[in-house]
Amino acid sequence: MKKKKLLILLPLLFLLGACGSSAGGEETDADGMPTIHLMRNDFTDVRPKSEDLWMWQEYEKISGIKVEWEEVKEFGEKKNLILSGDLPDAFYQTGWSNDEIVKYGKQGLFIPLEDLIAEHAPNLQKILDENPVVKKTLTAPDGHIYSLPYMSLDPMSGGRTVRLYINQNWLDELSLEVPRTTEELRDVLRAFVSSGDGREGYYMPSGWLAGGFEKIIMASYGLGTGGRQAMGNMLFVDDQGELQLTINHERMREVWIYLQELYEEGLVASQSFAGVDDDKWRADAAQDKVGLFQWVDPDFIGPFGPETYTPINVIEGPYGDKTLYTEPPVSGTASFIVTKDAPDPGLLLEWVDYFYSPEGQIFAYLGEEGVTYEVDDEGNMVYVDEILNYHNGPQLGAFQWVDNVYGGFFPYAELDQEIRDIAFGKEPVVYDDVKEEYMPEYLLPNFMATEEEAGELSTLSTDISTFVEQSRVKFVTGEWNFDSDWEDYIEQLDRIGAQRLLEIRREQFQRFLAD
Numbered sequence: 323m324k325k326k327k328l329l330i331l332l333p334l335l336f337l338l339g340a341c342g343s344s345a346g347g348e349e350t351d352a353d354g355m356p357t358i359h360l361m362r363n364d365f366t367d368v369r370p371k372s373e374d375l376w377m378w379q380e381y382e383k384i385s386g387i388k389v390e391w392e393e394v395k396e397f398g399e400k401k402n403l404i405l406s407g408d409l410p411d412a413f414y415q416t417g418w419s420n421d422e423i424v425k426y427g428k429q430g431l432f433i434p435l436e437d438l439i440a441e442h443a444p445n446l447q448k449i450l451d452e453n454p455v456v457k458k459t460l461t462a463p464d465g466h467i468y469s470l471p472y473m474s475l476d477p478m479s480g481g482r483t484v485r486l487y488i489n490q491n492w493l494d495e496l497s498l499e500v501p502r503t504t505e506e507l508r509d510v511l512r513a514f515v516s517s518g519d520g521r522e523g524y525y526m527p528s529g530w531l532a533g534g535f536e537k538i539i540m541a542s543y544g545l546g547t548g549g550r551q552a553m554g555n556m557l558f559v560d561d562q563g564e565l566q567l568t569i570n571h572e573r574m575r576e577v578w579i580y581l582q583e584l585y586e587e588g589l590v591a592s593q594s595f596a597g598v599d600d601d602k603w604r605a606d607a608a609q610d611k612v613g614l615f616q617w618v619d620p621d622f623i624g625p626f627g628p629e630t631y632t633p634i635n636v637i638e639g640p641y642g643d644k645t646l647y648t649e650p651p652v653s654g655t656a657s658f659i660v661t662k663d664a665p666d667p668g669l670l671l672e673w674v675d676y677f678y679s680p681e682g683q684i685f686a687y688l689g690e691e692g693v694t695y696e697v698d699d700e701g702n703m704v705y706v707d708e709i710l711n712y713h714n715g716p717q718l719g720a721f722q723w724v725d726n727v728y729g730g731f732f733p734y735a736e737l738d739q740e741i742r743d744i745a746f747g748k749e750p751v752v753y754d755d756v757k758e759e760y761m762p763e764y765l766l767p768n769f770m771a772t773e774e775e776a777g778e779l780s781t782l783s784t785d786i787s788t789f790v791e792q793s794r795v796k797f798v799t800g801e802w803n804f805d806s807d808w809e810d811y812i813e814q815l816d817r818i819g820a821q822r823l824l825e826i827r828r829e830q831f832q833r834f835l836a837d
Contacts, residue, residue, distance in 0.1 A: 542639030650765035
């Protein structure tokens with residue numbers, strides 16, 4: 323295993339110090355220690371309470387700040403009730419949408435943070451200064467920042483990149499190479515399906531085709547130029563730098579034709595739209611029936627995944643497009659939100675800023691040398707045996723000690739994937755098809771909408787997405803004909819409001835691009 327260079331992707335996170343003191347308004351405990359009240363989701367079904375977790379007990383010593391944790395089960399269902407009463411000082415790792423952030427920021431329930439970041443969060447401020455896209459992603463239409471990010475600057479880290487995984491044993495058996503183009507992929511799937519009873523080509527639980535495989539093929543057809551979140555919002559950027567919808571574009575028609583041809587030949591499992599749940603799929607995978615699937619790592623299919631499946635990050639399409647299906651640096655915008663009831667907002671920013679520094683990143687994910695991890699002869703940080711041999715697996719083993727290994731969306735800059743892999747005793751994956759030139763030209767976030775836009779988009783996006791989902795099934799399964807039904811499909815999209823959707827998205831795009 324090669325020696326790990328810890329700061330390959332971290333120089334911009336130069337440690338500027340942990341927590342300092344904050345003046346005025348702070349609460350203290352009986353011993354005079356400053357105290358903050360944080361509300362978060364409840365994970366006590368799989369690890370100790372936050373107040374009992376080793377990491378938070380240690381960080382209290384490091385920071386000199388005591389946290390009163392309030393852990394809430396089914397937080398999403400209780401949001402409105404929570405907002406109607408006394409608020410915590412801050413929400414930690416809770417799920418607020420961009421629309422909610424803007425709405426409650428405008429109402430004064432969530433307070434602006436940009437000045438507080440500049441004064442009290444030097445590590446995060448350095449990230450914002452050196453990565454304008456991060457700042458743009460967090461900035462609401464009114465110019466304020468109301469929340470802190472969950473992010474990574476490594477496109478291979480934190481589940482940002484979805485890729486295909488192909489059955490390498492079958493490739494070896496049939497003397498086939500890993501496919502690199504859409505046509506090669508078709509040929510390999512043909513060989514897979516025809517090579518044995520019960521073997522499927524592309525196969526995942528029902529409903530997953532649109533969630534990944536379709537998007538990866540869309541990137542092969544030039545529709546991935548805006549990145550993963552843009553594609554999820556039915557958007558891409560054309561050769562002229564103009565934002566366009568994917569769902570009514572001629573290239574989308576070609577993508578669906580390609581998928582329809584695979585489906586017609588039996589190269590896409592017939593149960594792709596109904597009939598197979600996760601358990602059934604994994605059971606079939608254990609019997610070696612899955613030729614191709616997609617996810618961010620091979621373990622998703624089962625413990626045999628890494629040994630059985632080879633990753634494919636990029637498939638070249640008929641026009642020469644080769645684009646990673648990956649996210650922008652900010653995966654979540656609602657990781658830490660300070661409320662109007664916080665007596666000392668600056669203290670909160672000082673407390674959380676540590677986790678945007680290299681030292682804080684290592685502490686929150688790996689813990690402390692000699693306690694939760696050891697450094698091997700090659701300089702690599704590896705979890706101790708107690709974690710690696712935990713009866714429910716090493717990830718939950720680490721979760722008994724540290725917080726930033728499970729659930730995601732904490733206020734944090736993720737360590738790069740190589741460090742994370744090595745920590746769990748894995749040999750880091752070396753991808754032979756990941757290059758800088760394969761990154762999407764734009765990595766667009768989920769745009770921050772004005773309240774007026776949000777109200778209109780809610781109906782438009784829901785109605786259009788529902789119609790597209792229904793249409794996808796009909797086109798791919800052959801119920802609808804591309805020659806006779808495509809124009810009707812386009813016209814119905816316009817009746818539902820596709821052009822208005824594009825108009826709003828273009829306005830948001832221009833705001834995002836503006837200095």
